[in-house]
Amino acid sequence: MCAVILRNRTSRTGAQLIDPDQSKLRALKLIRRTEGLSRIELAKALGFNKATVTDLVADLLRRDLLVEEKGAAAGRGRPRTHLSINASAGYVISVSPLMGERASIDIVDLKGSRIHSCETVLAPFDDVEALPDMLSGVLGAVLDEEIVPRAAIRYAAIVLPGLVNHRDGIVHWLPSSKTAMSVPLARQMEERVGIPVILDNRVAAIARAEHWFGSEGNLDSFTLIALLEQGMNAARYVEGRMQIGHNGMNxxxxxxxxxFEGGRPCYCGSSGCITAYASVSGIGSALARLRGIGLSDWSQRTTAFEEAVRLTAAKEEGEVAGLFATAGEALGTAIASHINEHDPGRVIVVSARPDLLSLMRRHCEERVDSSTLPILRERTSVEYRTVRPDEYWKGTAALALEGVYRAPSS
Ligand SMILES: [Zn+2]
Incomplete structure (x- = not known):
C-alpha cells in the first residue's frame, strides 16, 4: 500500500484522500518510465482505487501533462487505451556544472528527451553573493535564443557543488567560496528569469538520474554514494522519494x-570525516601530510592524489598504497554502518575516477562484508561503477521535471 495514502479515508466520490502533489509525481514518473500505461495498470502500481485514479488522471489530462491514446484491440475486445506523457506540452531547462568551470545547459521535453544542449564557461564559484546574477545571466542567454518559445519553459533546475537546502532553495556553502553565507538563490533567480527555479547538489543529481533513467535494479529504493572529482557525498531514495532532512538539507x-582520537583533519573544521579518508582531496591531503607539505587549495590536493595513484601503480612506496587500502576500509565501514542503520536494500558506489575505484574497491568490499550484519548483508546488493557523463544533465533535468510534475493544479 502506498505510503502517502491516508488509510481508510475516502471522499464523497469514493476517491481515497491522498497527498495530491506526491501522487501526481508518482503517477507521472511511472507513466514516463513505462512509456504507456492503462488506468487499471496505473491503479494497481500505485495501490489506488478506481475512483482515485479517475480523479488523478482527469486532473493530469486537464493540465495537458498526459495524453490518452487508443492502441490496437486485443482479440475482439475494445481497443486498449494508454496514458502517455504529453512530451511537447512544455519544456524545462537545466544548468549542471562540469569540471573546469564549465557548465552544461540543457533543454528537455516533458518526457525527459533532450532537445538542446550547449556548454558555457561560468565565473569561478568564489563569491556566493554573485551567484544569482551570474547564473541568471547564463540561463537568460539561452532562453533568449528562443530554441523553444520562452513561455513554454516551465521550470529551471540548477545543480551546485556544495551544501544546498533543496527544499528552500538556499545555498549555504560552496567549496571554492571565500565567504560563508546563506543565499536564497532559487528565489533570487526566479525574480530575474521569470520562471520557477529549483536547486540541488551534484550527488543528488546522479541519484535522481539513476531513479529516472536507470534500467536495472530497484530504482525506487537505493542509496547512492558518489566519489566525485574532488569530494564525495551520498543521496538516498526510499519508495520513490529522495530523502531530505528536517531542515531541508541534503x-x-x-x-x-x-x-576519532587522532582522526584526520577535515576541511569542515572537524576531524575523522569519511571524506578525509576516501575522497580524492582526502587522499591528496594525506599524501601531503606524509611528506610534511601543506596544501592550500583543491587543485593541489587533486595533483597530490594523482601522485599517490602514480606511486601506487609503480609500487614505489608501500606507505602510499596503504592510503588506498585505508580509503577502502573507511568507505566500507561507512557503508556497513549505513546498511546496519537504514537497511537501504541497494547501495550503488559511483566514482568519477576509475583509478580511485580500482585501487580501493577490494578493501571496501572486504570491510562491507565483515562489518555489515549478516542478515542485512545477504539482503543488500552493493554495486560499484564509474559515473556516466550524462548523469549530471539527466539528473538536473529530472529535478526540473519534478517541479512541473508536482506543480499544484491551477
Ligand atoms: Zn568534515
Missing part, C-alpha cells in the same frame, strides 16, 4: 565520522 554523508 545528505552530508562526507562528514560521517569513521575515526
Amino acid at each position: 545528505s552530508e554523508f562526507s562528514h560521517v565520522k569513521v575515526a
Whole structure:
C-alpha cells in the first residue's frame, strides 16, 4: 500500500484522500518510465482505487501533462487505451556544472528527451553573493535564443557543488567560496528569469538520474554514494522519494565520522570525516601530510592524489598504497554502518575516477562484508561503477521535471 495514502479515508466520490502533489509525481514518473500505461495498470502500481485514479488522471489530462491514446484491440475486445506523457506540452531547462568551470545547459521535453544542449564557461564559484546574477545571466542567454518559445519553459533546475537546502532553495556553502553565507538563490533567480527555479547538489543529481533513467535494479529504493572529482557525498531514495532532512538539507554523508582520537583533519573544521579518508582531496591531503607539505587549495590536493595513484601503480612506496587500502576500509565501514542503520536494500558506489575505484574497491568490499550484519548483508546488493557523463544533465533535468510534475493544479 502506498505510503502517502491516508488509510481508510475516502471522499464523497469514493476517491481515497491522498497527498495530491506526491501522487501526481508518482503517477507521472511511472507513466514516463513505462512509456504507456492503462488506468487499471496505473491503479494497481500505485495501490489506488478506481475512483482515485479517475480523479488523478482527469486532473493530469486537464493540465495537458498526459495524453490518452487508443492502441490496437486485443482479440475482439475494445481497443486498449494508454496514458502517455504529453512530451511537447512544455519544456524545462537545466544548468549542471562540469569540471573546469564549465557548465552544461540543457533543454528537455516533458518526457525527459533532450532537445538542446550547449556548454558555457561560468565565473569561478568564489563569491556566493554573485551567484544569482551570474547564473541568471547564463540561463537568460539561452532562453533568449528562443530554441523553444520562452513561455513554454516551465521550470529551471540548477545543480551546485556544495551544501544546498533543496527544499528552500538556499545555498549555504560552496567549496571554492571565500565567504560563508546563506543565499536564497532559487528565489533570487526566479525574480530575474521569470520562471520557477529549483536547486540541488551534484550527488543528488546522479541519484535522481539513476531513479529516472536507470534500467536495472530497484530504482525506487537505493542509496547512492558518489566519489566525485574532488569530494564525495551520498543521496538516498526510499519508495520513490529522495530523502531530505528536517531542515531541508541534503545528505552530508562526507562528514560521517569513521575515526576519532587522532582522526584526520577535515576541511569542515572537524576531524575523522569519511571524506578525509576516501575522497580524492582526502587522499591528496594525506599524501601531503606524509611528506610534511601543506596544501592550500583543491587543485593541489587533486595533483597530490594523482601522485599517490602514480606511486601506487609503480609500487614505489608501500606507505602510499596503504592510503588506498585505508580509503577502502573507511568507505566500507561507512557503508556497513549505513546498511546496519537504514537497511537501504541497494547501495550503488559511483566514482568519477576509475583509478580511485580500482585501487580501493577490494578493501571496501572486504570491510562491507565483515562489518555489515549478516542478515542485512545477504539482503543488500552493493554495486560499484564509474559515473556516466550524462548523469549530471539527466539528473538536473529530472529535478526540473519534478517541479512541473508536482506543480499544484491551477
Ligand atoms: Zn568534515
